[in-house]
Amino acid sequence: MKKQRQLASIGMAAALVLLGWATASAGTLDQVKQNGKVRCGVNTGQPGFSAPNEKGEWHGIDSDLCKAVAAAVFGDPNKVEFKPLSSEQRFTALQTGEIDMLSRNSTWTLSRDTQLGLDFVAVNYYDGQGFMVRKNSGVKSALELKGASVCVQQGTTTEKNLGDFNTQHQLNFKVVTFKDSAEARPAYDEGRCDAYTTDASGLAGERTALKSPEDHVILPEIISKEPLGPAVRHGDNQWADIVRWAHYVTVIAEEKGITQGNVDDVKKSSQDPEVQRLLGVTDKMGEGMGLSKDWAYNIIKAVGNYGEIFERNIGTSTPIRLDRGLNALWNKGGLQYAPPVR
């Protein structure tokens, strides 16, 4: 399985070299309408972010964003073709036009935004890199890990952050780099490493999969900013607007108290002019993006507001058990903020 994926990713990149870069940039919306579906690149399986269930249906905050875009364009959240991608494949798949949008817990960085021919358009999860250690090691802070062996997954910003943190604090880490968590986690569990590092949201999930989760603690330090969000090809501003606002609509909906359940009532009875504009009662905000006037209504009806998406996939009632933290709304001490609908 691993071998196949590795071969697939290398094969795909090699095919690029052979076939040349497919032409696709302007008019993604037209292309999507013509295809009758949104082709959305997602993680091959990260519970809570994007992972297929036993029926093969994709669930998670990243795949819900794909559904939101499909709802905005077609009024139907099922018109999505999910393309599971490895971390090596993801940007190439977007550049070549293999997918229309990438929603695969990817960190927005300056070099990725400017050098890869793509644009990050929103942040649907504010994350940060943390460390997990054994309780009996007595380590209370990542700065005490001088000379420690650290297990890390390949192909992420994590590797580079670890390098920066190591250099900055002269910790002399012995880094062991694995293809992905299926190998890194058991290696840490067997005692190959003193610490395991990845995004804090990932650590929470990884810990539940260890032999005895209660023997491990996640250290308080967050050593990096990891704004995770969707990306589209550079240069197609209309499509960028659609994906960006698909996310913002869910944030605004939470702010206004609109849920998947009450959106019909709110549409009928709300006296809030901004809500009326958003839901297409008094204005046709969607037309500026080439969408229908009930685009935002369709999104909320399909996936609910940001709070609902969060709680359903990664919230405290799920096995992932993440607090809202930085991802609370701006007026509740978090960073999730959307520009006004005007």
Add this chain to the structure above:
Amino acid sequence: MEMTLTRWWNNKRFRHLLIQVILVGFILAGFFFFSTNTIVNLRRLGVPVGLDFLSNVAGFPVATSLIPIPVDASNGYLLLVGIINTFTVSIISVVIATVVGFIVGIARLSPNPLFTLLATTYVESLRNIPLLLFIVFWYFGVLASLPALRQSLSFGDVLFLNQRGLFLPRPIALPGSTGFLLIMAIAILGVIALAVWVRRRQALTGRLFPFWSTAGGTLLGALVLALLVFGRPLHLEYPQLQGFNFQGGFVILPELLALCAALGLYHAAYIAENVRSGFLSIGKGQWEAATSLGLRRGAILRLIAIPQAMRVIVPPLSNQFLNVVKNSTLAVAIGYPEMVSIFAGTVLNQTGRAIECIFITMLFYLIVSLVITSFTNWYNRRVQVVER
């Protein structure tokens, strides 16, 4: 000039040439189309193309290498690190595979039924397991069986074995080492020259020379002389447990141990079959003739069987060597930083230069494969029948 009745377009030679020109033209045009298309589209997307990223600071740590890795190493330097690590694992695995393969192959033909059974079981079970599974099995097998850091197996406080690897003392050259090495090098060259002379004299005159005692005496004398003149050439740095890990010394990571064991033993099964086919290709009369001359089994193998079997063994052997090198890319699964893991993995990911990284990686494996093939071809010519 030859007269011909056919029209020029019906001329056979002309037609052959024309077809070839058209084919080459198509290939070139296709190549030109795809490469310009790629470059134009990349430029339109604002994606830079070129090899300049190789000189940028990589900024991510790499676990191990035979060469030191500075913290501000460039992507190009890490490419070199990856290549060296690929060579390290390939060379060790090729040696293991060849030695074990020969032993198992010969054991399979042994008259002793126990040997035959063991060798057959080895070959048949290994050839039917996917290599990746075998590597992961070895890795987690090794990790699970080794003691934790605090319970390290210690061999006289010099060698330590635990889950973090095998820790060895590291030799550090002292000032007198250059002169010491010089004297030893002269002595070794002298012994080699002596060996050549002894062989030639024996071939010409048949007279024997006490080579081993002379050579041993020369080397021992040189060693004593060098020690007296220059003193101890090196100092050993012993690994010591400090904080989370052993510091100092030289470490062989468990990833490398597992990978070499897995690759070596796996390919040994295939090489054993090559060896078996090589020996089976020798006519029965050769064995009988050698036996009737009164040679013992060891001597028959060394002098009669192996030289003839090599003619059959060598060509497919080169195939197995290529496979070892190419399969070393599976190291990525267990966290050993070889070429593909570092360069086509992390560097590609951090820089986003998919085309350049994949191209360089393919080029590297192509060159390595061609070098191995030409070496084994050369060796193959040497062991073939020399017709007089």
